[in-house]
Structures are given as structure tokens and as C-alpha cells.
Amino acid sequence: MAAQPTAEPSPLIHAPDLAIRARSERQAMDWSVALLSQGIESTPLHASEGWQLLIPRDLYPHALTILEIYQRENRRWVWRPSHGSPALLFHWGALGWGVLILFIDTWSRIGGPAIREAGLMSSGAVLRGEWWRLFTAITLHADLAHLMGNLTTGILLLGFAMARWSAGTALLAAWCAGAMGNLAGLLLHPQSHHGLGASGMVMGALGLLATASWQERRAPHAAPGLLARGVFGAVLLFILFGVNPSSDVIAHLGGFVGGLVFGTLFGLLPGRAGHHAPASLVAGAIAAGSLIWSWALALLHR
Numbered sequence: 225m226a227a228q229p230t231a232e233p234s235p236l237i238h239a240p241d242l243a244i245r246a247r248s249e250r251q252a253m254d255w256s257v258a259l260l261s262q263g264i265e266s267t268p269l270h271a272s273e274g275w276q277l278l279i280p281r282d283l284y285p286h287a288l289t290i291l292e293i294y295q296r297e298n299r300r301w302v303w304r305p306s307h308g309s310p311a312l313l314f315h316w317g318a319l320g321w322g323v324l325i326l327f328i329d330t331w332s333r334i335g336g337p338a339i340r341e342a343g344l345m346s347s348g349a350v351l352r353g354e355w356w357r358l359f360t361a362i363t364l365h366a367d368l369a370h371l372m373g374n375l376t377t378g379i380l381l382l383g384f385a386m387a388r389w390s391a392g393t394a395l396l397a398a399w400c401a402g403a404m405g406n407l408a409g410l411l412l413h414p415q416s417h418h419g420l421g422a423s424g425m426v427m428g429a430l431g432l433l434a435t436a437s438w439q440e441r442r443a444p445h446a447a448p449g450l451l452a453r454g455v456f457g458a459v460l461l462f463i464l465f466g467v468n469p470s471s472d473v474i475a476h477l478g479g480f481v482g483g484l485v486f487g488t489l490f491g492l493l494p495g496r497a498g499h500h501a502p503a504s505l506v507a508g509a510i511a512a513g514s515l516i517w518s519w520a521l522a523l524l525h526r
Contacts, residue, residue, distance in 0.1 A: 242284045244291065246275040254380065256461060258294050259287055260433050261313075261384035265457035268464065313387035318379045321395065325378075325422055328363040328519075329371055340364060342526035343519065345419040347410045354525065356518035358403040358410075363515070364420040374422040377465060381429040385483075388436045389490055390500075392508025394429070397490070399511045401428025401482030408478025419472050424479030427466050431483020434458030435491055455484070 244266075246252035252268045252275040259266045259277070264287050267278040279287045332340045345361030346354075365371035385394040405424025409417050434455045458480075466476035 242279050242281055243269075243276040244279060244287065245273070246277060249275050251275070252277055253461070253464065255291055255294070256457065257380060257384060257433070259290060260457045260461065261388055261436055262290055263436050264290070267457070267460055314383045315386035315391050315394075316383065317386055317391045317395075318383035321382055322375045322379045325363055325375065326371070329365050332364055338526055339523070342522040343420075345406045345409070345417070347413065347417040350410055354522075356521045358406045359399070359514060359518040360522045361406055361420045362399070362402040362422050362425050363519075365422070366420060370421055374426055378422055378426040378429065381426055381433065385429040385432040389432060389487070390504040390507075392504035392506070392511065393490065394432055396507040396511040397432055397486035398425045398428040398483065399514070401425060401431060401479045401486060404428070404482035405472075405475035405477070405479030408481075409472055409475045412474050419475055421472070421475075423466070423471065424475045424482075427462065427476045427479035428483035428486075430458055430462060430465070431480045431485075432487040432490075434484055435487030 244255070246255060246268075249268075249270070255277055256266045256268050259279075264283050265280065266287065269276050269278055277287075332343065343357065343360035343364050345357050350357050365374065382394065382398060385398060388394070389397070402422060402425030405427065406419060409419050434457070462476070462480050466480065467473055
């Protein structure tokens with residue numbers, strides 16, 4: 225049985241904050257993402273007594289409610305709204321994304337180095353007109369550890385983003401954010417640059433979640449500074465997940481900023497336009513079509 229969230233005092237907690245104790249670093253990260261998907265900022269912290277989440281005092285009761293729903297629903301492997309409210313939703317379509325990434329990466333390895341070379345992000349090739357590499361590189365990974373790291377984090381973040389913004393809309397936005405991350409690498413790396421991996425897309429999903437509180441800004445229960453808190457919490461998670469000297473931090477940052485841009489634009493749409501089934505289906509079709517088209521061009525030009 226999963227641990228229940230409990231309040232835990234800590235000498236590191238500031239007066240406006242209260243703490244929720246987590247069993248492990250992974251649980252603290254999962255809870256922080258779950259809260260962020262509902263527009264609640266939390267700060268993961270490793271104190272002497274273990275991992276904790278610092279929660280603003282005014283949002284603490286709501287955060288406890290969300291985590292209790294998370295624990296209860298997660299034990300049954302079912303994620304659904306509570307009392308007709310999107311208190312906690314996870315879209316299992318993210319698993320389909322994970323399977324697709326795994327399939328393409330495996331296919332590229334079986335097919336030989338020529339296929340991987342055709343899809344690799346190469347700044348020189350892109351500047352010569354092979355723009356599709358900005359997208360195909362998202363589906364390739366350096367090794368199994370790289371692939372599994374992106375899949376585990378990506379399925380979690382993308383699942384929350386797909387539930388918040390609708391499956392097709394979030395998938396297309398994160399996909400484009402991943403390409404923006406590769407474009408940032410092309411523009412900002414001082415030398416000829418090669419890259420691959422879905423990290424930019426994963427960080428794009430995190431950027432989408434950072435702006436999730438934008439939807440709640442007019443709600444009666446919305447706390448002051450809700451959007452700023454959500455962005456701040458996402459930035460902390462970006463530092464934990466995306467800033468690794470051995471990884472392409474520029475691509476991570478480009479994807480994260482892309483997610484912020486798309487999430488902000490979605491928040492400006494009237495009502496819940498991005499959630500309408502036709503819009504979601506069209507967005508999903510565009511994402512799938514661009515993937516197929518990009519790889520078709522890559523194979524034709526190899």
C-alpha cells in the first residue's frame with residue numbers, strides 16, 4: 225500500500241509553508257507533478273528526516289485532497305475526475321506515445337546505422353534544408369538508459385498534460401516543443417551540433433503543465449498569483465529533471481519554453497476550445513501526420 229501524505233514539521237520550512245512528507249525522492253517528484261497539473265506549486269526538499277514537499281499554507285488543504293485522490297485512484301490504476309471536477313486526471317494515451325517511441329527507436333537500431341543517421345539531429349544537415357531532422361531526432365535515443373529515462377518521465381508528464389489540455393492538443397504542442405528544443409540547440413550551440421532524444425518533448429509537457437493554472441484563474445477558489453506559483457513549481461522541477469551537465473540542457477530549455485508558450489496560448493482560447501473532441505482529433509492527426517511525413521522524407525533522402 226502506498227504511503228499516505230502526512231504533515232511533517234521541518235526546521236527548513238518557512239512560515240507561509242507547510243510540509244507533506246514523502247516516502248522517497250521518486251514519490252516526491254510524482255506528487256509534485258500531480259500537484260503542478262492542478263496549478264499548485266510545491267517545492268521538493270530533502271531534509272534530515274527524508275523527502276518532503278513544501279506547500280503554500282493557503283493551498284495546503286486542497287493539496288492534501290488532491291494527493292489523497294491520487295493515492296486512492298492510483299492503487300486501482302484508474303484515473304478519473306472527482307465530483308465532476310478535474311481534480312486529478314491522467315490520460316493513459318501517454319502509454320501509446322511511449323510504445324511508439326520504443327518501437328521507432330528499436331526499428332532504427334535493427335535497420336542499421338543508416339536509418340539512425342538519416343533521423344539524427346544534425347545542424348549542418350538542417351541548415352542545408354533537411355528540416356525534418358528537428359522532428360525525427362525526437363524518436364531516437366543514444367542508448368537504453370537514455371530511452372528508459374525519457375519514457376518513464378515522459379509518460380508521467382505527458383499523461384498529465386494530455387488530461388489537462390486534451391490528448392491531441394497536448395500531444396501536438398509537446399511534439400512541436402520538442403522540435404523547438406532541437407532548433408534551440410541548432411541556433412545556440414557554438415559548433416556543429418548533433419543531438420537526439422525525446423527530452424525536449426518531455427520538457428515541453430512540463431512547460432504545458434506549468435501553465436495549467438491559467439485555466440483556473442477565473443475560478444472562485446483561485447488563489448492570488450496562481451499562475452506564477454504554477455510556473456515557479458515547474459521551474460523547480462525543470463531544474464531537477466532537465467539540468468544535467470551530461471545532457472543537452474539547451475534542447476531541454478528550448479522544449480520547456482516551447483511548452484510554456486503553447487500553454488499560455490491555450491489559456492487565451494475562449495472557454496475550453498482546445499478540449500473539444502474535433503479540435504483534439506485534428507491536432508492528434510497533425511502530430512501523427514508530421515511524424516510519418518518527417519520519417520518518410522528522412523528515408524527518401526538518406
